[in-house]
Amino acid sequence: MSGDAMSDWTEGTEAILYQRCGTCSRVWYFRRDFCPHCGDTKVVSYRAAGSGTVHAMTRVARAPSEALRAHAPYVIGLVDVDEGFRMMAHLDDGVRIGDRVRARFETFGDAIVPVFGTD
Amino acid sequence: MSWVTGVGLTRFGKHPGRGTLDLMSEAATSALADAGLERRDIDGLLTGYSTTLPHLMLSTLFAEHFGLSPRYAHAIQLGGATGFTMAMLAHHIVEAGLASHVLVVAGENRLTGQSRDSAVQTLAQVGHPAYEVPLGATIPAYYGLVASRYMHEHGITEEDFAALAVLMRTHATRHPGAQFRDPISEVDVLASKPVSSPLKLLDCCPVSDGGAAFVVSRECVSAHSVRILGTAQAHTHQHVSAAPSLTRFGAAASASDAMRAAGVTLRDVDYAGIYDSFTITLAILLEEIGLAPRGQAGKLARAGHFSADGSVPLNAHGGLLSYGHCGVGGAMAHLVEAHLQLTDRGGERQCGAPRLALLHGDGGVLSSHVSLVMERAR
Ligand SMILES: [Zn+2]
Numbered sequence: 336m337s338g339d340a341m342s343d344w345t346e347g348t349e350a351i352l353y354q355r356c357g358t359c360s361r362v363w364y365f366r367r368d369f370c371p372h373c374g375d376t377k378v379v380s381y382r383a384a385g386s387g388t389v390h391a392m393t394r395v396a397r398a399p400s401e402a403l404r405a406h407a408p409y410v411i412g413l414v415d416v417d418e419g420f421r422m423m424a425h426l427d428d429g430v431r432i433g434d435r436v437r438a439r440f441e442t443f444g445d446a447i448v449p450v451f452g453t454d
Numbered sequence: 455m456s457w458v459t460g461v462g463l464t465r466f467g468k469h470p471g472r473g474t475l476d477l478m479s480e481a482a483t484s485a486l487a488d489a490g491l492e493r494r495d496i497d498g499l500l501t502g503y504s505t506t507l508p509h510l511m512l513s514t515l516f517a518e519h520f521g522l523s524p525r526y527a528h529a530i531q532l533g534g535a536t537g538f539t540m541a542m543l544a545h546h547i548v549e550a551g552l553a554s555h556v557l558v559v560a561g562e563n564r565l566t567g568q569s570r571d572s573a574v575q576t577l578a579q580v581g582h583p584a585y586e587v588p589l590g591a592t593i594p595a596y597y598g599l600v601a602s603r604y605m606h607e608h609g610i611t612e613e614d615f616a617a618l619a620v621l622m623r624t625h626a627t628r629h630p631g632a633q634f635r636d637p638i639s640e641v642d643v644l645a646s647k648p649v650s651s652p653l654k655l656l657d658c659c660p661v662s663d664g665g666a667a668f669v670v671s672r673e674c675v676s677a678h679s680v681r682i683l684g685t686a687q688a689h690t691h692q693h694v695s696a697a698p699s700l701t702r703f704g705a706a707a708s709a710s711d712a713m714r715a716a717g718v719t720l721r722d723v724d725y726a727g728i729y730d731s732f733t734i735t736l737a738i739l740l741e742e743i744g745l746a747p748r749g750q751a752g753k754l755a756r757a758g759h760f761s762a763d764g765s766v767p768l769n770a771h772g773g774l775l776s777y778g779h780c781g782v783g784g785a786m787a788h789l790v791e792a793h794l795q796l797t798d799r800g801g802e803r804q805c806g807a808p809r810l811a812l813l814h815g816d817g818g819v820l821s822s823h824v825s826l827v828m829e830r831a832r
Contacts, residue, residue, distance in 0.1 A: 345584040365585060365696065391606075391700055393598030395590060396648040399574045403590045408648075411595050413603075413695060423586050423599075423695045432606050446588045 341380050344449055349440040351383040351449055353420045362419040385438035387416040387451065392426055403444050414438075414451050427452035456545040457679040458828065459555070459671040460489025461790040465631040466664035466778030470566050474507035475519050477561030477665035481783065482520055485667035489676045491555060493520070496669070498553030499527040500540040502560035502782025505576045506567035516559065526553050533580060533817030534729055535687075536560070537666070537786035538824040541813075542685035544670035545826075554672050560782035561665025573661050580818050582693045594658055594732070596694045596819040598650035601734040603700035605652065608741075612652050614752025615733035616643035619656050619775055621755045622730060625762070626772025628803045633662050633778035643733075657733040662778030666786035668793070674831060678797035683810075684716030684827040694819040704823040705742035709814055712825035718810060720744050723827075725795050725808035726766050727788035729815045730773040739814055740768075743825075767805035770795060785815045789826070796830040 343352040355362050356370035357377030369376050392412040398404045412426040414436060425448050430436060436451035462484025464477055472480075478501070486493070499522055501513040509515050513527040526547060532539050537560065544556035564573060574592055581587045581596060604610065620640055626632035638656060646655040670682070688704030688711070691697045713719060726745055730736035737751040745766060746754050754760060760768035771777045771791035774784050792811040794800045813826040 345588070365582065365693075391599040391603040393595050393602055393653075394648070394651040395592065395595050395598075396650065397574075397592065397594070398590055399578050399592045400571055406590065409590060411589055411591055411599065413599055413700075421695060423582075423589055423591065425589060432602060443590065444588070448589055 341382070344440060344447055347447060349447065351385060351416070351422065351438060352380050353383055353416070353418055354378050354380050364420040364422050381418070383416050383418045387414040387436060389426065389430055389432050389434045389436055389451070390415050390421060392430065392432060406443060412451065424449040424451050426450070456548045456682045457671050457674045458668050458682060458793055459674065459676040459679045460485045460491065460669045461793045462488060462667040463631065463787055463790040464561070464665045466662040466780055467633040468566050469563060469663040472563055472663065473567065474504040474562050475516060477563060477663065478516055478559050479520055481561055481665035481667035482557060482559045485557065485559070485669050489669040489671070491669060491675070493522055495555050496522050496557045497525045498544065498547055498556030499524040500544055500556060500558045501529045502536045502540065503529055503531045504562040505573070505781060506563050522557070524553070532822055534731060534785055535815045535817030535822040535824045536782045537789065538813055538815040538826050539687065541668070541670065541682065541789060541826055542687070542824060545682045545685055548670055548672040556670045557667065558670060559665070559667040560786055562781040562783065563663040564780050565661045565663045567663070582695065586693060586695060592650060594650040594653050597732045597734055598653050599694055600700050600738070600820060601652050604734065604738060607701050608749035610737065610749050610752065612644060613640055615652070615657055615737060616640040617752040617756040618733040618736050619643045621760055622769060622773040622775035625770050625803070626776030629771045629777060632772045632776055633660055634776045653732055653734065659731050659774035659779040662780040664778060664780035664783050666783035666790055668786065668789060678799065679831050680793050680796045681829045681831060682826060683718065683829050684712045684714070686711030686715060686825050688823045689821065691821045692818055697819070697821065703738065703742055703820045705739050705814060705816065706744070708823035709743040709812065709825040712827050713812070716827035718827060722810050723812045724766060725792060725805060725811040726768045727792045727811060727813040728768060729785055729788070730769060730775050731779065733775070735816060735820070738820065739816060743814060762803065762805045767808065770800060770803045770805055789813055792828055796828060
């Protein structure tokens with residue numbers, strides 16, 4: 336499962352990827368080719384199953400651009416994904432902090448984004 | 455040891471037709487006059503950055519324009535923490551003997567020099583370009599996320615945040631240079647337009663044109679000088695997705711290190727200048743530093759604790775929330791006001807006779823912290 340061969344939602348693939356250090360076993364979200372904790376380069380990318388718990392959320396009423404204005408309001412959240420990392424994503428309306436949620440993917444502007452909702 | 459020997463601050467709001475260098479020059483002229491110094495006396499120069507005038511070398515661009523030939527100069531970029539970081543560095547520069555008088559200056563026509571969308575998008579770039587910005591996140595959204603978790607854990611209400619907006623507006627009514635001077639109530643704040651929950655328009659600082667400057671000197675050359683006693687920083691992350699916690703930030707470490715360097719404790723602090731980009735920012739920083747117990751910042755504000763005649767007067771000029779926010783100069787206005795207060799020059803805003811001020815700035819999403827302790831000359 337080499338990181339190079341895999342792609343995720345930031346590149347248009349319906350997937351959430353994370354990385355794990357082969358030496359110290361730490362897990363993180365933002366992709367890089369070394370471990371930010373111990374510096375080791377034995378880094379492996381994995382695909383997350385897509386389940387997690389809502390840690391924080393905000394309902395955006397004022398979108399940053401004309402292109403996204405039509406989508407507003409939309410809810411952005413931080414989700415603690417079960418594999419052990421935190422990520423930013425969209426949330427379904429009505430989801431609350433502490434709720435168990437599961438990811439799907441939707442078009443937003445000219446990208447696809449992860450949207451978490453209750454099962 | 456170092457001294458802030460002079461300060462300068464422009465009116466904040468709209469300055470149509472005036473650019474970054476104009477606003478920097480206006481503030482610098484005031485600061486030099488206040489310190490009783492000439493251009494030739496300035497041998498150190500620190501500038502911030504300007505989103506309306508991106509430049510590789512803003513410090514020397516300004517030096518040439520204003521007419522300075524410093525022995526030491528460069529610009530600094532640390533978001534909202536830039537202004538106090540420049541003060542921190544100027545303090546160390548004069549202590550190290552690299553310069554005798556460091557001019558610290560920033561200014562920007564952030565309001566009239568660009569469209570509203572452009573300002574919002576430029577600022578949103580402190581978010582991660584791949585993992586956060588494509589989600590339609592904005593600066594208020596990043597802070598809204600923090601606010602939601604902070605409220606969840608500490609039982610704070612939107613009314614508590616509103617009390618801080620009201621306090622800043624009350625203070626701004628006494629400053630002729632403030633962008634917003636019409637009094638507001640908590641009801642007005644709660645009824646203002648939603649931006650990114652729980653933040654509403656009046657929980658958010660405005661975008662402003664303006665400039666600010668001060669001179670940090672090795673000697674106490676002016677009649678109204680204030681001593682910088684201690685400074686410190688703390689940096690824990692860049693992106694809110696990577697923050698180690700949404701309820702504990704680097705402010706506590708930064709402020710306590712600065713107070714330790716100054717040889718003072720929180721009990722000695724009788725004036726506070728705290729970064730207030732949003733009401734939530736102000737609440738968290740006050741509580742993190744220990745100027746208010748957890749969850750109590752709004753309640754203390756409502757009870758008058760941070761008012762001009764309270765125990766610890768806070769942002770007597772109206773803060774970013776009501777004096778305004780022109781980028782780097784925004785937090786520098788907190789230092790300018792602290793200087794006026796510590797030298798009894800606050801006019802109708804004077805808050806008794808404070809002796810010791812604690813200043814704290816935050817950059818990014820509560821990710822970069824910088825603290826300063828300043829003392830009235832004895
Ligand atoms: Zn490792």
